[in-house]
Amino acid sequence: MSPPPAPAPESGPDSARATSGAVATHALRIDAARLAERLRELALVGAIDGGGVCRLALTDADRDARDLVIGWMRDLDMEVRIDAVGNVVATRGGDPALAPVMCGSHIDTVRTGGKYDGNFGVLAGLEVVETLAATRTDTVRPLAVAFFTDEEGARFHPDMLGSLVYAGGMSTETALELRGIDGTRLGDELDRIGYAGSHPCPGPVPYAFVEVHIEQGPVLEAAGITIGAVTGVQGIHWEEITVEGRSAHAGTTPMSMRLDAVHAAAALTMRVREIVETVGGSQVGTVGSFDVHPNLVNVVAARAVITVDLRNTDANELERAIAELGRACTDIERSDSVVITRRVTADFDPVDFDPAMVDRVEGVATTLGLSVQRMPSGAGHDAQMLARVCPAAMIFVPSVAGLSHNVAEHTELDDLEAGANVLLHTMLDLANEAP
Ligand code: HGY
Numbered sequence: 397m398s399p400p401p402a403p404a405p406e407s408g409p410d411s412a413r414a415t416s417g418a419v420a421t422h423a424l425r426i427d428a429a430r431l432a433e434r435l436r437e438l439a440l441v442g443a444i445d446g447g448g449v450c451r452l453a454l455t456d457a458d459r460d461a462r463d464l465v466i467g468w469m470r471d472l473d474m475e476v477r478i479d480a481v482g483n484v485v486a487t488r489g490g491d492p493a494l495a496p497v498m499c500g501s502h503i504d505t506v507r508t509g510g511k512y513d514g515n516f517g518v519l520a521g522l523e524v525v526e527t528l529a530a531t532r533t534d535t536v537r538p539l540a541v542a543f544f545t546d547e548e549g550a551r552f553h554p555d556m557l558g559s560l561v562y563a564g565g566m567s568t569e570t571a572l573e574l575r576g577i578d579g580t581r582l583g584d585e586l587d588r589i590g591y592a593g594s595h596p597c598p599g600p601v602p603y604a605f606v607e608v609h610i611e612q613g614p615v616l617e618a619a620g621i622t623i624g625a626v627t628g629v630q631g632i633h634w635e636e637i638t639v640e641g642r643s644a645h646a647g648t649t650p651m652s653m654r655l656d657a658v659h660a661a662a663a664l665t666m667r668v669r670e671i672v673e674t675v676g677g678s679q680v681g682t683v684g685s686f687d688v689h690p691n692l693v694n695v696v697a698a699r700a701v702i703t704v705d706l707r708n709t710d711a712n713e714l715e716r717a718i719a720e721l722g723r724a725c726t727d728i729e730r731s732d733s734v735v736i737t738r739r740v741t742a743d744f745d746p747v748d749f750d751p752a753m754v755d756r757v758e759g760v761a762t763t764l765g766l767s768v769q770r771m772p773s774g775a776g777h778d779a780q781m782l783a784r785v786c787p788a789a790m791i792f793v794p795s796v797a798g799l800s801h802n803v804a805e806h807t808e809l810d811d812l813e814a815g816a817n818v819l820l821h822t823m824l825d826l827a828n829e830a831p
């Protein structure tokens with residue numbers, strides 16, 4: 397599908413600026429082949445079988461990806477700043493006295509990650525900058541492209557950690573002391589990979605923040621729509637639940653004498669599914685990890701540790717699900733004579749994006765001749781943290797078969813190109829707004 401025709405020439409104060417470069421800004425388009433090449437190259441870092449990527453936060457693969465992307469930022473003559481939790485913000489052009497229009501996302505992935513989750517939002521931002529540089533187009537406000545540390549939260553809970561600290565939602569000190577699922581200390585890992593930056597958090601407040609991201613679900617593809625104008629992000633609640641039983645011999649121990657941690661954790665896992673069905677609506681629930689000790693064929697398990705991920709677009713309904721989880725724990729402690737300990741590791745209310753920003757994304761997509769619909773985000777994103785400090789918006793593009801956090805994650809290049817062009821013109825509009 398060829399890019400849509402350029403919208404009608406702009407009128408008004410910006411029209412003079414619109415021709416300051418070699419091309420009128422309304423006619424600017426990103427270079428899809430260049431974007432695809434960067435996505436391909438970045439996906440080689442931490443590449444795993446099946447065409448996916450494993451780049452957990454602050455691992456060597458994350459370091460190598462950071463080095464590669466910062467190299468591209470510097471090739472574009474961007475000024476790069478690294479902050480105390482390893483967030484990276486590169487800035488270009490505009491009046492340095494004005495707050496930048498920022499875009500970005502993340503380059504860390506889950507263990508079974510795809511090429512596009514997060515990576516697309518960062519590389520689309522670089523593509524916007526390169527398109528403006530190639531046409532000698534400047535902007536009133538600086539443009540910034542960011543990637544935030546540990547957005548996935550897969551290694552160090554919670555998710556969106558770096559942007560949470562950037563926005564002042566968690567102190568740097570607290571973040572540095574976080575322990576990963578592998579027992580490592582976040583601050584030590586940041587030092588180890590050489591990304592403990594000198595710039596303090598919270599970071600400078602942008603004029604606005606725009607994140608383009610794959611949808612990671614089936615909605616846009618099913619509707620045959622190219623662009624999602626994201627209205628907000630659903631609430632997210634994570635718990636690490638430890639079930640303490642008693643190890644015993646699998647052959648000699650009568651069933652009535654067992655304090656079986658696996659049986660109790662499995663019962664709790666089934667209750668999570670029942671809670672989802674009871675609460676209904678947009679409620680979702682996941683037990684994504686299930687660790688057993690000593691994890692041996694002939695030993696009744698002494699301990700099981702599971703993680704529970706509960707999400708809902710409605711804060712009250714999410715609270716209801718959390719309360720139901722508490723009841724399930726109490727029931728199972730009694731029925732199985734085990735001890736259950738709960739540790740909350742993420743707890744974020746639903747976020748609504750600035751309505752004017754959602755209008756803007758919808759308007760730009762329409763002007764570019766792209767089909768667009770409004771929708772909430774099922775996944776967490778850095779934009780929900782930046783929304784605490786500035787007007788924020790998200791642009792979604794379709795995910796093939798609605799698949800993500802899976803090596804087969806895919807989005808067609810035409811759709812990536814469309815999303816990056818909506819990012820380009822949304823940022824241009826914002827960056828050229830009269831101060
Ligand atoms: O958890 C999430 O929704 C995101 O992938 N970090």
Ligand code: MN
Pocket residue numbers: 502513514547609776777
């Ligand atoms: Mn993501």
Ligand code: MN
Pocket residue numbers: 506513548775801
């Ligand atoms: Mn993700």
